[in-house]
Amino acid sequence: xxxxxxxxxxxxxxxxxxxxxxxxxxxxxxxxxxxxxxxxxxxxxxxxxxxxxxxxxxxxxxxxxxxxxxxxxxxxxxxxxxxxxxxxxxxxxxxxxxx
Numbered sequence: 001x002x003x004x005x006x007x008x009x010x011x012x013x014x015x016x017x018x019x020x021x022x023x024x025x026x027x028x029x030x031x032x033x034x035x036x037x038x039x040x041x042x043x044x045x046x047x048x049x050x051x052x053x054x055x056x057x058x059x060x061x062x063x064x065x066x067x068x069x070x071x072x073x074x075x076x077x078x079x080x081x082x083x084x085x086x087x088x089x090x091x092x093x094x095x096x097x098x099x
């Protein structure tokens with residue numbers, strides 16, 4: 001399954017909005033089969049804050065672990081935020097190159 005984060009907005013900021021987005025995604029997440037990957041696509045996102053990403057990506061990682069796959073992005077905001085989350089949570093994300 002592929003999730004376009006842009007569906008939650010182009011500017012993804014604040015813990016509150018990240019938490020709301022995660023809650024809104026819960027019903028879709030139930031459709032993910034036990035062996036299916038969830039690919040996160042950052043295209044179209046202009047700004048991704050560490051607080052929003054921590055409220056959305058960290059719980060996803062807790063739930064599905066290595067089945068959470070982040071698609072490559074050339075957005076510096078995305079890069080910086082993901083680097084911060086990996087350092088804080090002390091666990092690496094899995095990345096996949098887009099074609």
